[in-house]
Amino acid sequence: MTDMPQIALRNVTHAYKTDDGPLPVLRDLNIDIPEGEFCAVVGPSGCGKSTLTRLIAGLMRADEGDVILHGEMVKGPKNTVGMAFQNPVLLEWRTIMDNVLLPLEIVPTKLTKAQQRERAMSLLELVGLRGFEDKRPSELSGGMRQRASLCRAIVHKPEVLILDEPFGALDAFTREDLWQTMHNLRAEEPFTALLITHDLRESIFLADEVVVLSGRPATAQYKLKVTFEGERKLDDLYTQKATDMLSILRHQIEIAQGRVPNDNSGGEAA
Secondary structure, three states: OOEEEEEEEEEEEEEEEEEEEEEEEEEEEEEEEEEEOOEEEEHHHOOOOHHHHHHHHOOOOOOOOEEEEOOOOOOOOOOOEEEEOOOOOOOOOOOOHHHHHHHHHOOOOOOOOOHHHHHHHHHHOHHHHHHOOOOOOHHHHHHHHHHHHHHHOOOOOOOOOEOOOOOOOHHHHHHHHHHHHHHHHHHHHOEEEEOEEEEHHHHHOOOOOOEEEOOOOOOOOEEEEEEOOOOOOOOHHHHHHHHHHHHHEEEEEHHOOOOOOOOOOOEEEO
């Protein structure tokens, strides 16, 4: 891990054009994510979290400010970025193996066909899907499809992984199981990650830092360093330390929603 931010947003401002005029979404947003770190972004509904992911992925351009990946300005989609969404969007006419291999058909690679399949199989085994590689998406549960989607997102070894609420549609037990899977993937497949989530427990279990966005137009209202030590376990979420962090984040969300005044108590204001 280095001190150079893998992802940097500098005074990013963006508005959508509507029939009623510009709709401001982001305003002077500044975020740094060091190489190898996992950052979670939370905030009120409609504050621009998904817009943020599209800007970093190069799917759209900011009106003002700079989006930088490892020192280079983002001007369009990059093959060094992987993405996973709430809907796995797997292709039903392809097997799970062929779905996972899809990025390697698009992104330039020096791997042979045999090496590509070996790479995909190693990921499927890592997430517990060995033996399901020849199944169709409809033959798998929602959690299993999301595991396959994660494999597809990192099969080409991206430097940056963007996760836009990938576990939001799953039941609580499956969601917690996939949180642990994410830690396993991160240990075996190092990457810098940005997670968009509405689940505060998810944010502190997965991330090294949680950024709270303000109400629209959103700026970085608050940043919380997650202070768990060692390998994380679900039991950590029931400790006093977790309770304290969740309390801080809930309070910041209430501020972002305009329900309480901004007193910036309990941690680091952005």
